[in-house]
Amino acid sequence: MSRSLRKQSDPDLGMLSAQVLFALQKELFRRLADEGHPNLRPRHGAVLAYLDVEGSRATTLSYLSGQHKQVIGTLVDELVDLGYVERRPDPQDRRAKLIVPTELGLDMMTRSDAIVADIERRHAEAVGAAQYAAFKHVLREVAELQRAGDG
Template structure:
């Protein structure tokens, strides 16, 4: 799915994005997120998220702004280009999921998603313990 998502995004005006950028863009709130929150949500190390944010900032997808609730912290905030990518990405993922659900059956796909979420949560718990 990831390969198709990024190929489609490239066709729709976002050719510089790569799958690793999803560690930020896939978890970024439209009003902005702290890098530590992005790391936690994505399961990536803070250093990886920092590198990805640097790349996305250079590509014009995000900018860093002071956090209005904590002057010491920074928020990663999507730019207009970043917001456009987020909307397009959501639409592509929705279309892909609909296609897969129609292919294997809606109940089967719903069960697949439930099990995948459960396994992901188990893995996150293991990572936090380790």
């Protein structure tokens, strides 16, 4: 059996996680566009998925997303230009900056959370709530193991 046929019949962890990620992103960003956020792209998720309502430091976003700080800086610049975030002095450390969502950013965050919850609900209904909860539990453990071994 050829490698490509084997990978089609028994995809590995990377392939399966990529298929889920790309399909989830496609639906999420299509639905966000339909709800008034047409300029966002999946790459912006490295910032927006981890952004706190009260703001987050770029170093925190970098750590949580697994992206280099320079990448986060570029994405923040794009999101500032699009009107989703702004930089403000961090009240805890005036030398640091917080990335803070604007009203547009808060609207997107609320809609995004609702869309992802809807997608998860749909999957839980399809496979059963207990099975979906177990899947997420195992996936979380695998993700933690992978991140821990990535150093």
